[in-house]
Amino acid sequence: MKIVVCIKQVPDTTEIKLDPVTGTLIRDGVPSIMNPDDKGGLEFALRLKDQYGAHVTVITMGPPQAEAILREAFAMGVDRAILLSDRKFAGADTLATSNTIAGALRALEYDVIITGRQAIDGDTAQVGPQIAEHLDLPQVTYVEDLKYDGQKTFTVKRTTEEGYQIVEVDAPCVFTALASGVKPRYMSVRGIVEAYDKDIEVWGFNNITVDEKKIGLSGSPTRVFKSFTKGAKAAGQIYEVDPAEAADIIVNKLKEKFII
Amino acid sequence: MDFSLSKQQNLFLQMIREFAEKEVKPLAAEVDESERFPIETVEKMAKLGIMGIPFPTEYGGAGGDNQLYTMAVEELSRVCATTGVIVSAHTSLCCAPIMENGTPEQKAKYLPKLCSGEWIGAFGLTEPNAGTDASAQQTMAVKEGDHYVLNGNKIFITNAAHAHVYIIMAMTDKSKGTRGISAFIVERDFPGFSIGKKEKKMGIRGSATCELIMENCIVPAENLLGQEGKGFSIAMKTLDGGRIGIASQALGIAQGAMDETVKYVKERKQFGKAIGQFQNTQFQLADLQTRIEAARLLVRKAAYKKDMKLPYSADAAMAKLFAAETAMDMTTKAVQFHGGYGYTREYPVERMMRDAKITEIYEGTSEVQRMVIASNLLK
Numbered sequence: 332m333k334i335v336v337c338i339k340q341v342p343d344t345t346e347i348k349l350d351p352v353t354g355t356l357i358r359d360g361v362p363s364i365m366n367p368d369d370k371g372g373l374e375f376a377l378r379l380k381d382q383y384g385a386h387v388t389v390i391t392m393g394p395p396q397a398e399a400i401l402r403e404a405f406a407m408g409v410d411r412a413i414l415l416s417d418r419k420f421a422g423a424d425t426l427a428t429s430n431t432i433a434g435a436l437r438a439l440e441y442d443v444i445i446t447g448r449q450a451i452d453g454d455t456a457q458v459g460p461q462i463a464e465h466l467d468l469p470q471v472t473y474v475e476d477l478k479y480d481g482q483k484t485f486t487v488k489r490t491t492e493e494g495y496q497i498v499e500v501d502a503p504c505v506f507t508a509l510a511s512g513v514k515p516r517y518m519s520v521r522g523i524v525e526a527y528d529k530d531i532e533v534w535g536f537n538n539i540t541v542d543e544k545k546i547g548l549s550g551s552p553t554r555v556f557k558s559f560t561k562g563a564k565a566a567g568q569i570y571e572v573d574p575a576e577a578a579d580i581i582v583n584k585l586k587e588k589f590i591i
Numbered sequence: 592m593d594f595s596l597s598k599q600q601n602l603f604l605q606m607i608r609e610f611a612e613k614e615v616k617p618l619a620a621e622v623d624e625s626e627r628f629p630i631e632t633v634e635k636m637a638k639l640g641i642m643g644i645p646f647p648t649e650y651g652g653a654g655g656d657n658q659l660y661t662m663a664v665e666e667l668s669r670v671c672a673t674t675g676v677i678v679s680a681h682t683s684l685c686c687a688p689i690m691e692n693g694t695p696e697q698k699a700k701y702l703p704k705l706c707s708g709e710w711i712g713a714f715g716l717t718e719p720n721a722g723t724d725a726s727a728q729q730t731m732a733v734k735e736g737d738h739y740v741l742n743g744n745k746i747f748i749t750n751a752a753h754a755h756v757y758i759i760m761a762m763t764d765k766s767k768g769t770r771g772i773s774a775f776i777v778e779r780d781f782p783g784f785s786i787g788k789k790e791k792k793m794g795i796r797g798s799a800t801c802e803l804i805m806e807n808c809i810v811p812a813e814n815l816l817g818q819e820g821k822g823f824s825i826a827m828k829t830l831d832g833g834r835i836g837i838a839s840q841a842l843g844i845a846q847g848a849m850d851e852t853v854k855y856v857k858e859r860k861q862f863g864k865a866i867g868q869f870q871n872t873q874f875q876l877a878d879l880q881t882r883i884e885a886a887r888l889l890v891r892k893a894a895y896k897k898d899m900k901l902p903y904s905a906d907a908a909m910a911k912l913f914a915a916e917t918a919m920d921m922t923t924k925a926v927q928f929h930g931g932y933g934y935t936r937e938y939p940v941e942r943m944m945r946d947a948k949i950t951e952i953y954e955g956t957s958e959v960q961r962m963v964i965a966s967n968l969l970k
Contacts, residue, residue, distance in 0.1 A: 519640050
């Protein structure tokens with residue numbers, strides 16, 4: 332079985348602070364990490380490798396420094412890593428991004444493609460489903476658990492806010508994974524020691540199969556009309572109490588603030 | 592001269608910090624309180640290769656170096672000094688002497704199991720009457736045909752109760768003094784070997800420190816480590832390496848206490864402001880942070896020299912001396928900054944202060960480190 336996992340480097344939003352004066356995000360010095368849902372998807376792939384000897388490739392689109400998460404993926408145990416990096420890819424919205432990645436996937440062999448549900452910087456949850464559409468593959472989104480029958484069928488638990496569904500799907504297919512479903516493994520020490528001796532393939536436009544008009548800025552129909560900063564809210568308080576006591580607390584708080 | 596960390600070292604720190612924070616820190620208070628060896632943590636570390644960091648992959652090690660090893664012990668000790676010393680004693684005092692002095696057969700037999708963490712290692716030099724004066728060994732080893740018979744007791748042995756392999760020093764020829772001491776690789780299942788009483792300690796309470804008892808203990812002749820009479824030299828060289836590990840442990844304890852203190856002085860308000868806003872607090876913290884950073888550089892330098900196969904005995908002694916005294920001072924002041932709360936087990940600094948003390952004592956007291964440094968200076 333061949334699995335390709337699409338991963339993205341994102342700023343660690345848990346480390347982002349707000350400028351108290353301007354209310355804008357301070358991004359300086361914020362560490363970059365592998366997007367948590369993508370890491371969950373990578374863990375699913377590595378478990379299939381442990382159990383069935385799957386070959387796992389990771390692919391990311393980004394600037395040269397995105398190499399860091401590919402090294403991390405090597406240290407976690409992947410077999411191959413590809414960095415999609417080309418000026419022609421720049422300025423891409425989700426559609427152009429998914430076209431670029433699908434273009435790369437056309438040049439790869441795969442039985443399963445796994446992406447994260449969404450990235451913590453953009454939160455669109457669009458790229459995974461779009462990749463499936465471009466490649467005309469069945470997709471299961473919001474995957475919290477998956478089991479493989481060793482032949483070609485996956486039994487997948489997909490979880491949404493309303494509940495969960497158990498669905499079956501045959502490879503080839505696309506999954507978008509939830510970080511909550513699995514605890515990603517740590518990098519191994521040996522994996523780390525060897526991670527920088529491995530080759531990362533850098534692919535540009537010439538390595539992939541896609542119409543140039545569908546990528547980069549020109550392939551991006553999204554237009555941002557206006558962006559604004561949401562007013563900062565104070566941290567809430569969490570009370571773990573029974574409903575009757577909770578109701579009292581809420582009533583008292585509302586009274587304190589002269590709302591009721 | 593380049594003081595920056597390599598990409599590989601940064602990746603390693605990312606892993607070990609996350610591991611320490613998520614897997615080790617949550618257990619630290621309970622491991623201390625109940626004097627429990629955190630075997631589940633050792634199993635997790637084994638899986639990741641943390642039990643064999645600086646050893647070649649051909650022996651099941653991770654293929655890393657002493658820099659990575661010291662970073663691991665530091666980061667683990669930052670949240671739990673017990674976990675730090677388990678790794679340090681295993682790596683520096685058991686795996687390293689086998690790696691450095693073992694025959695190809697001994698290395699092939701023991702290192703893969705030790706480096707993979709399937710087996711835990713320990714080291715037995717100290718005896719009731721041979722502490723700092725390690726030459727006064729009373730454990731005897733008599734050769735009888737194809738084996739040695741060992742008799743004697745070792746005390747204060749880190750990892751003792753959970754180890755599978757012990758490096759044991761014993762007299763093979765009392766008339767030759769230190770040149771009559773030999774080193775042996777002893778397995779816990781060898782006939783006549785047993786674990787004695789467990790110490791009730793002030794700190795590092797989870798590290799399973801026990802007595803080892805050898806009563807007509809049969810050790811195959813092929814388990815002699817190095818040559819007969821070389822045991823004292825092997826022990827001293829092993830301790831040189833061990834001191835880098837303990838220096839890293841002390842450094843980690845100091846950094847951990849600083850982390851807790853910084854967090855606390857920003858939050859704790861007295862006289863209408865955070866106590867971190869008082870210059871008395873700031874100046875003391877500045878001095879302590881300077882010492883922590885200096886200790887870190889000494890540790891890194893000693894590890895670098897060991898990796899480069901340069902003489903590092905005095906460097907290791909300086910690193911351990913300075914890091915241990917920094918840890919003791921830092922943790923004592925951390926308790927003081929926390930005031931009454933710091934004296935309780937509500938806050939980890941109380942444990943850290945108890946843990947710090949041992950770093951001034953084991954693997955050579957601070958006095959011994961000064962002897963090593965001075966003798967190197969005056970030779």
